[in-house]
Structures are given as C-alpha cells and as structure tokens.
Amino acid sequence: MAERLIRIERHATALAAEMPPVRLPEPRPARDAGSWLPDGLIPVDPLAEPPEAGLPGRLDPVLALAEGLLPWRAGGTATAVLCADPMRGAAHLPRLSAVFGGPVRLLPAEPRSLAAALAATAGRALVARAETLPPSRSSCRSLPGSALAGVAALALSLLGGLTLLHPPAVLLGLVALAALALVSGAALKLAAVAATLRRPSPEPASDVRPARLPVISLLVPLYHETGIARTLLRRMEALDYPRDLLDLCLIVEDDDRLTRATLEATALPPWARIVEVPEGTLRTKPRALNYALAFARGSILGLYDAEDVPAPDHLHKVALAFARRGPSTACLQGALDYHNHRRNWVARCFTLEYAGWFRVLLPGIQRLGLAVPLGGTTLFLRREALEAVGGWDAHNVTEDADLGLRLARAGYLTEMIPIATQEEANFRPWPWVRQRSRWLKGYAVTWAVHMRDPVRLWRELGPRRFWGVQVMFLGAILQFALAPLLWSFWLLPLGLPHPLASLLPPAVLVALSILFLATQALDIAYACVGARRAGKPGLAFWSPTLMLYFPLATLAVYKALWELAARPFHWDKTEHGIDAAVTPPPAPSPRRDGAAS
Template structure:
C-alpha cells in the first residue's frame, strides 16, 4: 500500500487532501508524505507511523522513550556524532546478544545501517522515528557538544579568525608604539605634529569618500554576472530544485510571528523542499508560544538554542547550521519580507556561477520608508549601499561585507568556513571578508528583501552602534596578520578592505572633530588653531568639508534612481545630520569595544 493510501486508510487525511497532494506531486516531484507535511495536513509522527507499517519495522517515539546513553556512546565511539546526525539515526538501546537498536527517519537507508553495523562490528535492529523525535534525541544526547561547537568551533579551528580576543598581542604592541611615537613627536614639535596628523586624517577622509564614489559609479555602470532574469527563473524545473534551509533567528519577538510564517509560506518554492529552522533561545517562552499558536506546517522545525554566553544571533545560527539539511541555506530576520522568487533566483545564480561562488547577497530595503525622518534616511542609505555600492565592490573584486539577512550560501562551504563568529556582533560582514580571504567569491543578486527600518532614535542608535562595533571587530580580526592578508587577497582587495571596513569606522569617528575644528577656526579664528591651517592645509580642509560632503550627498541622491524613490531626493541634503548620528553611534561602539565587545544590542522590531 502506498503512503498516501495508508494515510487515507488510517484517517489521517481525507480523499480531497490526497487528490490535492497528488496533483502537487506532479509539479514538485517530492514524496507524497513530505508534501502533506509541508502543506500542514499531517505531522512527522503520523508519517513515521505509516512508514513503520509499510516497512514492517517497529515505530519508536524517542520523546517518550529516550535513547539509552550507553547505546548512544557505543554508536559515537564507532561512527562519530556527525555520521549519526547526517544519516538521521541514533542508537537507542542495546538488546540481547549485543544487538544495537537504531532509530532512523528513513527506513530505506540500508546503506547507513550497513555502514553502522560494519564499523561497530555488531548486528543492528532498526526502528522508525520522526524527524522531530530524532532532533530531540540528538539534542538531548549531544547538547553540550553542540553548544561548544556553536560557541567555540571557529576559535578552536582557526583562533586568529575569531573575535573572542579583541586585540592580539601584536596589535597591542603596535598601538602602544604608535601612541608613544605620537606623544614623543608632540613633545618635540606640537605644531608640526598636529598639522601633519590633521593633514593625514583629512587625506584619508577624502580618499575614503572618493573610493566610495568610484565603487558606486562602477556599480551603476556594470551588470553583475550572477544577476538572474525572469526567463532563467521560469526555466527552472521545480522537481529538480534542491532542498533549501531557511534559518529564522528570533528573540522575544512574538508579535512578528504570524507575518513571518505567512511570508515564508508565500515563497515561490516547493514547500516540500524547504527546511525551515526557527531558532529560539530557551529563555524565550513568549515567542515559542506564538509559534505554537500560529500552527506552521511540519516543515517548520523549532530549534531551542541552549542558554549560554554569548547570547548572539550568530551563535543561534551556528546551532541551527548543525541541523541544516539543505544544499543551500539563507537567513531571514523576524520582520523580513523577501520577494517571492528570491530562492529560485539564488539557485539559478549558483548554478550559473563559478565553483568558488560561496555566497549571494540579495538587496535589502524598507517597506516603511515614509514613516519619519529616520526611516527615510535609512531607505536612502540602504538603496545606495545595496543597489550601487555592493555591486560596485563586486565588480572591482573586493571583499563584500554581507548584510545581516538574505545572504544565500552553499551549505557545505559555509560549514567549511566555520560558520559565523558568535563573538563578532556583525557576523555577516566578518563572514563575507573571511570568505574572500579564503579565495571564495561573494556576489550580489537582483532580488530584494524588505525589512522594517528603525523609526525610533534610541533603537536606531543601539542597532547602529552594534554594526559599527562589529566593523571594528572585523577590522581587528583580519588585520592580525596584515602581510598574510595582503598575500592571500592581493593588493587591490587589501586596500579596498582598509577603506571599506577601516575607513568607515575612522570616517564616523573623525567626522565631528574635523567639522568642529574647521568651523571653529573659520568663525572665531582662535590663535591656537591658526598654526594648524596654513594655506595648503586650509585648501585641503575646505575641499574635504565642501566637496567631500557634496560628493557624499550626491551618492545618496544617486540612490533613488533604480527604485524610483524620487520623493526622497530632498532628504539627501540632510545627510550631515544623519552622519552626526552615525558619529554618536561610533563613539558608543568604540567605548563598548573596550568595555563589552560581545554585547549584542537588541533591536526591537514591529514598530513600523
């Protein structure tokens, strides 16, 4: 008896449910049980019971009958935990004559059972269980190991790529020597030293702005190789699409759950090939209850992330990555609304891209741009960054700092790179740079995910200070061995990294100082500052203040064209006010870099 008929006979589904699923099966090409689960008609336990009857193997509920720790230890000694998780099986008991009882999700996985028996040197007796029961059993048996891997995995494998240590010994020595050198120079000749420092900072400031202008013009000029046409999307055969893992990290955000579930269900992708992992911290019962009330289909799996330090999004994502089944993987935040065909576009882009293409970044923008001043400025900023700046960086073959959501990965390579750094509070930007340092490529995608722009100043400052602090962490991590980085990524990418990551932090920090000093001298002409402004320095300062800021305003005006947001054009003139807010956030970030570098400033969603 076929699965659908068995479910009909057991009363788990009706004839109408079966007919609808059979019609979908002709398009999706998935097993009928998987389709019924993805449609929310049956759950994993119902399917597992039917598979048990079909295969003649006993059914085992691993929640009510947890695995015997002795049996689990025996299996781990023989094949390792990774084998069990990958093959979706777990030893559950040691029977008479040394027969090992093994619960597995797929009763047809004879190859896995034979490999287990061969490596353990004992006979095995298979049981059928559901995928959720298996997750609970693995999580209960290996929780400490999973937490250690999620938190310390990157550090244990490549400690120099982890932000666990904020400043390396060499960086402390370098900063100490630099401060000592500057102090000695000021002691000997304060005027010349101050003038030279002022000129150097002005020059770096100007070069940073010109670099962003050049990258943006490049982004406006070039079509990106991995962009996908509607015809290419239409040509994809749904039965040939791979399993796609979606990580949905949430923390104390019950109000956004219904909209999030609806958005995922509306994606134009076979639901039977979606592996949705909802990542919830253990101390968040409110969001857990909201998901239970939303009653998502069975392809949504709630993964409870054990409480541990640090409490960060990248740690939760690493925990979810352990259980990811998809060939590709992406992250969506709580308030995200991706365009319906985004996953298909990503698949097409990966298939037409080179083997070293590890990640594709979709554009981000905002659905509440007209709410107030902050949301308008945020929309201008994101339109410029994702529509012009990142495509330009890609065209120049520079390391691309990823956005916090809608970055699509080859799951295998993501694991090879070590996943996300849980100690870096902009884990996305760090991962993009790390991928480049390992000679992988990151590309952009002509698809947009719409988010909620921060509309409250305090909330905006918390989010932005975290982002800038993460850029500081990323710069420090990848500059621990500057010569090694230079050799690995080349001169152009190295200097691009200096201007894009380091330059962004420096610009925000020095902006109010440069403006303040110049305007103070221009209006009051104090004698103490006159020595800093001989004719050449005055000309450079004037150029930076007027031309540099005019260029930056022009870049934000440029941002409106691709999305036809012409109503926002006048607000680009108010960018100096917005930049002062960035500077305020940057100084907060700098303070926290020394006092609490791993602290995750929580952003409240659902305010738009």
C-alpha cells in the first residue's frame, strides 16, 4: 500500500506541475485509467473496498461528481483519494490538501465502480438537497397527502350533509360560486386583452449591449425520450450562440437506461453533457432541475422541453434583454406554439387555447402588473434570482407556476419576450386529460401552499396581485369543477325548462343565461385574437368549437381532485414525439463557427 501511494503521488505531482488550474464544472472527456497507470499499479474497486465512513462527505459533492474524486482512506502520511483520470484529479491536489488538512495522494479506481460509489455518496447528498428546495414553508412537501385527503373528506362530508338538510340552498350556493368564478375569469381575460391593445410605454432609447455575452446553461430534462434524443441535439446545434458560452445539460434519470444509451451512442459536442440524476424518494422534473443546477455553469439558465424547436436567435435575444434590464427582472418567458395544429380537432383547439394563453393572457397579466404563472419551457432565469428563492419545488407538479409566484413574492419581475418555440400539441383525448389533470392538480397545490398564510401573501403581493392569484388559481379550479352547473343555462336559449326555475325569479335566470352566453362569446373573441397574433388566423374558424373542447378539462379537474387526496405528488408524464403523421419544422442549418453574430 505504501509503495503504491508513493508511486502514484510522484506521478500525480508531475502531472499537476504541468497542468493549468481547472474551472469547475467544465466538461472534459474522460480517459481510460489504464492508459496512465504506472506499471504494476492495480486500480482500486471502491465497491469491494468501500471508503471510510464519513470521509466522502467532507468533499464538495459537486466537485466529487464533476471531477470523479472519491476520498477513500485517511491516516498515515496522507489522505488517499480515488480518481478515474489524473488529468482531472492532479489539478485539484492543492484544493484537496486544503480540505483534508494535509497531503493527498491519488489512487486509480476502476471507472464503473467509482461512478457507482460516487452516486451512492456524493450523488445521494445532492439528491437530498434537490428534494428539499425551497424551504419547507414555501414547498408543498409540507402538505402531506393524508392532510389533503382529510380536508377533502371533510369538505365532501360537509357538502353532503348540507345537501341532505337543504338541497335548494346548496344548489343555489354552488351556482353563485360558479357564476363568480366565471365572471372573475372573464374579467381577467377582458382586462388582459385591453392591456395588450394599449400601445406600451416606449422604452428609453438604449444602445446597451452586454459587455460580454453571458454563459447560458440550457437545462433539458429527458425521461424515456429515446425517439427524440438525436433530433434534440440537431435542434440545439442550430442555436446561434458562441459555443464557449453555451452549456447544454441533458438531464437523465438513472433508471432511464434507454435514453442514456441513445445519448451515449450519439456524438455529443464539447458544449453538451449528460447529467445523470440518482434515485431518490420521487422522480419529478423539478427535482431533476434542482440536481442539474449544481452542475450548470451559466449565470443565465434556460429551459427547453425535449421536443422543442427553438429559433437560432433565441439566446442572443435573451442575453440582450437581460442586459437592458436591471437585476430585478429575474425571468424572461417566451411563447409556445405547435407545429402539428392541423393534426386533428383536439390539436387545433389545443393550439388555439395556448395562442390565447401566451399571446394574450400572459402579456396582459404582465402589463397589468400581476404575478405571472410561468410556463415550463422557453423560460430563462437569472441564476442568482433562482437561487435566492430556493430553486424549484421538487414536489410540485406545476413547478413553473409556483416559481412564478415565489419570484413575484420576493420582489422580482417576469417579462414576456417576443420569441416562440415550436412544440408538438397533445392531440389525443385521454393523454390530454392526463396532462391537464396534472396541471390543475398543481394549480390546486400551489394555491394551497401560498394561501397557508394569506396575510403574508397579501403583504408581499399587494391587494391587486393577491386577488389576481385567487382568480388565476382558485378561479380556474372552480370554473372547471362547477362547469356542469353553467352548462345547464344552455337550456333556456333552447326553450327548455331549467331546474332552478322554481327557485329563482325569471329575470335572474335570464341574466345568468345571458352572462353564460356572453362569456362564451368572449372566449371565442379571445381565441381569435390569440390565433391572429400567433400567425395562424385560419384557426379562428375553429374557435366556436372550444365550448365542446373545454368539457375535457372538467373531466381532468375531477381526476386532479381525486389525485390531490390520493397521490398529490404523482407526475403524470406527457409522451413526446408520438405524432409520426406530422413532420416538425426542420431545425435551421447548424452553425459552422463559434463566433457571435
């Protein structure tokens, strides 16, 4: 053992003298351990000979995982640290010596065993951290499923008891609640349309350009995405941004061997790398993002989905927008569009719905000064702001909307940026319901988390934004859940008797019916405006059929409410790349050089 340590120390010291300092966590290709070992030196197998208890925990887990370093034995004249590549390990000898308070000797390790041992030590520490961001009071992990189930059971029991005692009063109360949710939602849409029709205040003339373009880390979570992995790389290669400032993190779960194998069989460019997320207590997109955050190099973090087709100039526009705004602007949100909108009726309505969301409602919400619920893609964040609010909530299945609220509560601004990403519309009814139920469940959980202390929420957001949160989150849940009561008002225009005719004056019934029809007309106009702004005016023809499309959301909200009590943190994943009948737009030609345009 002593002879082995002396020989490897001499070898590593000689390498360190020739090596420049290394900045973490720059990706570098691994080398075969056998190619640098002195003759007769046998690699250590850390699975057969585990490290001393507590020793690996003394080293920063990001450094350990990024550079393949595993503290193994302490005592004697030096601390023994296992490494797979001396080109990495030798450069960190000064830092390792400072951590362990004395000389450090590098020993070779069998690469596969070293990777497994690191996942079990450093990886476990990072996973624990990824699952516990942000603080408990700001996370839905402190809303246990049993408590949610108890609240749901109590509410249903109370409603059932009141219904038995006085059914007409309960029915009238539910109709009034549904009408209030409908009016509130319609008022928000109308205000958003009006706000976006106003000419924005001119920005002061500015020739501000970033003195130096920032490093941008693109985080792309992948899970069972074998069919789209290679296409994703081609689309990312088309981004027109200096390659030395681009950091693509392909985030893969450790049990997703197929996606990992697909990526490993693909020639990754130097600016792209795989970040493997070890097993934990749950598997969600925000947990994976929190884990990958530790490895990202950028001061700006961008999020794309696996099937996204970004335009080449996205990152230059993002860098310029952040340079022209102060540090209080923490987030830039782009629009999402769909390339397969002609696939079928569901795809057309889905595209119409999101044209209204990204082209009308979110820009209007921003101009009205309300808290913006973020989308999960084409999203760019200042790293310092994200870390200031505690990252993503790993347990929330709509982590994007929750993050938007936490940024607003912390005093940060979110702005819409005029860029759009092409994606595949969810065009099959049941997968649509599953996806929408996850979103609605997340909205309910997000509302519950932020309303645990309504006084504090009011103080941090102010009255206008506080009520905006009630309309956007609680109002959406109530409107879909109570929609069948509103549908009954189609009976009056059709000349049919209404169940409430004996309980309400005729004038009130007529007023409710007119209100319902007016909001339907507003929804059609809102969708038409969104379609025109999205460059798809022909879709406006289908906007009247949205009244047949949104009942799917009512089915989704009932599924969401059941899951809220039964499995609140379950992630109902949406499949990507399944529309083989429609070819997505081709990625623009890849860049030939690394210069900024």
